[in-house]
Amino acid sequence: MFSRFLLAAFTVLLVFSCKEKEDPTPIQPAMYFPPLTGSEWETTDPQKLGWNTAKIPELKTLLASNGTRAFIILHNGRIVMEEYFGQRLSGGQPFDQNALWYWASAGKTLTATLAGIAKHEGKLDVTKPSATYLGAGWTSLSPAQESKITVWHQLTMTSGLDDGVADPFDTRPAALVFKAEPGTRWAYHNAPYTLLDKVIEGATGQNFATYFDAKLASKIGMTGSWQKVDFNNVYFSNARSMARFGLMVSANGSWNREQIIQDKEFLQSMINTSQNINESYGYLWWLNGKSTFMVPGLQTRFPGSPTPNAPDDMYCGMGKDGQYVCVVPSKNLVIVRMGSSPDQSLVPFMFLDDIWGVLTNIIP
Numbered sequence: 001m002f003s004r005f006l007l008a009a010f011t012v013l014l015v016f017s018c019k020e021k022e023d024p025t026p027i028q029p030a031m032y033f034p035p036l037t038g039s040e041w042e043t044t045d046p047q048k049l050g051w052n053t054a055k056i057p058e059l060k061t062l063l064a065s066n067g068t069r070a071f072i073i074l075h076n077g078r079i080v081m082e083e084y085f086g087q088r089l090s091g092g093q094p095f096d097q098n099a100l101w102y103w104a105s106a107g108k109t110l111t112a113t114l115a116g117i118a119k120h121e122g123k124l125d126v127t128k129p130s131a132t133y134l135g136a137g138w139t140s141l142s143p144a145q146e147s148k149i150t151v152w153h154q155l156t157m158t159s160g161l162d163d164g165v166a167d168p169f170d171t172r173p174a175a176l177v178f179k180a181e182p183g184t185r186w187a188y189h190n191a192p193y194t195l196l197d198k199v200i201e202g203a204t205g206q207n208f209a210t211y212f213d214a215k216l217a218s219k220i221g222m223t224g225s226w227q228k229v230d231f232n233n234v235y236f237s238n239a240r241s242m243a244r245f246g247l248m249v250s251a252n253g254s255w256n257r258e259q260i261i262q263d264k265e266f267l268q269s270m271i272n273t274s275q276n277i278n279e280s281y282g283y284l285w286w287l288n289g290k291s292t293f294m295v296p297g298l299q300t301r302f303p304g305s306p307t308p309n310a311p312d313d314m315y316c317g318m319g320k321d322g323q324y325v326c327v328v329p330s331k332n333l334v335i336v337r338m339g340s341s342p343d344q345s346l347v348p349f350m351f352l353d354d355i356w357g358v359l360t361n362i363i364p
Helices: 002-022 053-064 104-120 153-154 188-196 196-204 208-220 237-250 264-270 349-359
Strands: 067-074 080-083 222-228 232-237 315-319 323-328 334-338
Touching: 053 067, 053 080, 053 349, 067 237, 104 153, 104 188, 104 196, 104 208, 104 232, 104 237, 104 264, 104 315, 104 323, 153 188, 153 196, 188 196, 188 232, 196 208, 208 222, 208 237, 232 237, 237 323, 237 334, 315 349, 334 349
Parallel strands: none
Antiparallel strands: 067 080, 067 334, 222 232, 315 323, 323 334
16 A cells, blocks of 8 residues: 555656656746957857847848948847948948947946946045046136036036037036036036046046956956047947947846946946936936936937837947947847947937837847
8 A cells, every 4th residue: 555655656746747847937048258358259049039030131121221330139148140231430341340430429338337346446436526536627617616516417417517518528627617506407418428537547546548448348358449539538349349348237247257346336326317307317328218318409308218119128328320239138138239320319319219110020
């Protein structure tokens, strides 16, 4: 009798075991990080992800017809799509994975990240007046007015300085004039942003590019350089370097078990609404899925999301001429686009929305 009981129990266990094998719970593959050097990078088949590959040619046509040079999609760090179009900036050579291109304002996200690293090291306090690191007289404001502008205001585009001056890129004191009390007005003003580089230099005592390479670029295998273009400090790199940066941020600020952004509170502030004026702006990152958004040059709050076709949890670095590095946590995606202008806007939301209009028919 006892042996029959054991046999019955074994049979029940075997049935349940087989059931689990027949209908396993889907397991997401672990996050992948490519080696720091070389061209090795794991790929994954979009068909195995359940993507509608029949629509991919439509996406490629859209990209090619709008001046795209490079386009990459990562899923859990692995390359699903990597496409190159057209020629390099000079020399007439085909654009490929080694070609360098400018990030434009998508590079603002690099500066924000570096500020977070300097903050964690105890070298930068974002709540302190910017004059602490830039020195007094960095604007044309009175000392009392100037002392109210903090590094946080620069990170959130709420300095109160007038973006309607003749050249809003001009970082000289004469071009930095009072418009409103800091924190009461959001405006996409490049000059106060550009001066964050000097803030970081003043806080760390190091050259901005040197600090960037040591604390960020070398840690995740980015290859590129900062170049002075008029008043701007512009980052140039290949598309894979941009993808590496997006991957690091998507992995909660880590790279292959090394924590690059150690201040998790800063990271969350960076990629979430930073102030109550423009809900769709963090620390120099654009956010999707909010109830309103603002655009450069206007003081209007528009209803809805800047890219309604995209997932609500997407956040992006976006720059002139359609430079994008976007992270979509809900789909484990990083999307990169480099290229020439699809339109004339400083932040081309519409073309990114067009891309997502096609991607929604590809990605489940």
